[in-house]
Amino acid sequence: MDSEQLKKLLEKYLSGKCSAEEKLFVDEWFSTSGEKAAHLDEADLKRIEKEMFTHIRGRTFGNNIPVITSVKRFRSWQSIAAAFLLLIGIGYIFFFRKETASVEQVDAIPQLSTFQTKAGQKAKLLLPDSSVIWLNGNSSIRYDQAFRGARREVLLDSGEAFFEIRTDPAKPFIVYADGLRTQVLGTSFNIQMRNHRNQYMLTVNTGKVNVRSKDGRVPLIPVDAGQQFTYNREGGNHSVKHARTTDFSAWKSNEFILKNASWKEIADKLWGWYGISCKLLLTTGDRETFTAKFDNPSLEEVLNALRKINHFNYKIIKKEVIITN
Structure with a gap:
């Protein structure tokens, strides 16, 4: 306007x-x-x-201009922000096609903004307190652009995000996701909601967080650096174990990592990275697992490498890859 x-x-x-x-x-x-x-x-x-x-x-925009990236390359939008400013209408709704994400100012919930990525996209978001959130593909987060009040609160509605949070003992940082409340003072951690396993996974790279559920099924649990907290939404069971935490946040550096991954996990990962659905028509080998690591790979590079681990055939038709024996 x-x-x-x-x-x-x-x-x-x-x-x-x-x-x-x-x-x-x-x-x-x-x-x-x-x-x-x-x-x-x-x-x-x-x-x-x-x-x-x-x-x-x-x-x-506030003071937090997001940097939008695709799987294969990073793109800053400071250079085009001025041009798009002329397109602002009432409601502050932006839609960026293909290799950008959509940003929406939600007027129905005062002071909250929604930031979303599509399949095959990644985004780096700078918050008002200079904390940073990385969003993986197919993810959505809501937050107060000014962090008013006694707490810094964000809501991860779907997908996966990596948080690098500035220390502020007087104003704790809280993430609400999947019925769980994660509180930190200053740390870095990854949250993933894995639909194919009906699972919430919290991996702490540095510092310490406390996590608990709203319904009381998960009491207040401390999770230290180098540990991973998992919670099964269906059964309500949870656990804390040691993990190689960098593997779980490697996606923000465009590293594609599989560790004893099932076909369902691979299908979920292919959708998040490339925006392509995976149709599994396996008569045998549906319980096979795959362990591999790639640096910013194409879809074909991933599939061809996985064929060398466990043999299968594939065919790509538009936005779908069909896997057969």
């Missing part, structure tokens, strides 16, 4: 001709700015246009 569009919006508002959504936006601005809508002269209109334009920039 440019200055001319803002001017027209204000004129429609003052004449009572704007839509309900437009009225809500302007009402909100007047409420937060302390301005009065009545008796505005031309100078007031110009000043308000400028202030509203600044307000839009701050509310949309």
